[in-house]
Amino acid sequence: MTNVPQTGGDFRSAAAITAIGSYVPESRLTNDDLSRLVDTNDEWIVRRTGIRERRVAGKDEYASDLAVRAVRDLLDRYPTRTEDIDGILVATTTPDTPFPSVAARVQMAFGMPAALAFDMNAACAGFVSALQTAGGLLLTGAYRKILVIGVETLTKITDYADRSTCILFGDGAATVLVERAEKGSFLASYAETNGAGGIHVYASGLSDRWNGETLEGGGNIVQNGREVYKWAVSTVPGGVRRLLTSADLSINDLDWFVPHSANLRMIEAMCERLDFPYERALHSATWYGNTSSASIPLALDLAVRDGRLSAGQLLALYGFGSGLVQAGLLLRWTL
Known part of the structure; x- marks a missing residue:
């Protein structure tokens, strides 16, 4: 292991x-x-x-x-x-x-x-x-x-x-x-990288090579969806738990889970593994699709506009994707 x-x-x-x-x-x-x-x-x-x-x-x-x-x-x-x-x-x-x-x-x-x-x-x-x-x-x-x-x-x-x-x-x-702010609201941070998995989702640029092999796609997005799904669902829940543990909190303390909006089926699977209600996961995928770096802040603003977010609530923001990289941030909402 x-x-x-x-x-x-x-x-x-x-x-x-x-x-x-x-x-x-x-x-x-x-x-x-x-x-x-x-x-x-x-x-x-x-x-x-x-x-x-x-x-x-x-x-x-x-x-x-x-x-x-x-x-x-x-x-x-x-x-x-x-x-x-x-x-x-x-x-x-x-x-x-x-x-x-x-x-x-x-x-x-x-x-x-x-x-x-x-x-x-x-x-x-x-x-x-x-x-x-x-x-x-x-x-x-x-x-x-x-x-x-x-x-x-x-x-x-x-x-x-x-x-x-x-x-x-x-x-x-x-x-x-x-x-x-005198009383900061960023409570804990977590990051994890698996560079060897980068071949599963990429867009070639100045180089079109990966470990000596020619990349496909001609600069467009290429993704092995099955492998990315397996990696995310099997690793993100553990990362969220480590994020909470580092702040001496548990999943029961969390008001909202805000993962990258890659795919709602993926988010459902993560919530199931976390034993966390899917209804308390914020996302932006339904009407905006996968917007990569923009998906989490778009989800936050949708929740602000419709009144779901309120000051003092505990949020776990968790991004994951090409790299393969993960980044989590635990915070108290302050708006």
Whole structure:
């Protein structure tokens, strides 16, 4: 039996989420639309994934455009002086360009001259990884207000002749403002990586090689769904338990489980293994599909808008995906 390294642990930083915003493109891609592209249908997709439709960025709409709209939504709902924001962290696998970063483009749009700005790529674990990073930066005392953004335009790298992947992915963006607070709400952090499993979900880039073998896909998403499903369902519940244990809490203390919205059947299986009610799992997959780095903050904002989230509730955010990587964060909701 392989020993899993015990990374992460007590993370009681002086950090709290004080604002949230989101944006999804107007264009919708329904299951019926997909049935005209590949051999599939609404019943088949819903039964296997729970997804009913996804949003699609326009031809000239990119990650930075979605990110800027999400930040504007945050600022409209929670008025904040942009000049006070001193950090911008963007989690994305689909930046407009390798450089400059999406974070730099967001800075340009809002004129935050003293802001640290960079992109992170941890795939579907990206948003939680960025929150962990923001918490650490705030803990240094050098930063006070950091925007953390999850954004993807995955439809631009989706092969719509590949039935196994084109039914899954959508576009969207969401952001939170993380601030220093006297009583921090980030309680515990956990991370785990299995780099050898990276071959199971990837998009080739400057290199199209993996351990000497040529990768398929031509830059589009390639996924071995069966292997990713097995890995996630067999490992994520253990990671969630370790996250809770490190804060001296149990699954019975948890108000909401907020996993990456990859596939609702996957989330159901995780909840069953955790002995946690599926009805208390927040997700964004039904109407937005798998939006990778954006799926968890989109799920949070949906719950804020419909009143399910309230201050003081205990949340376990848990991202998992290509790498193969996992990242978990336990926090008290503060909005």
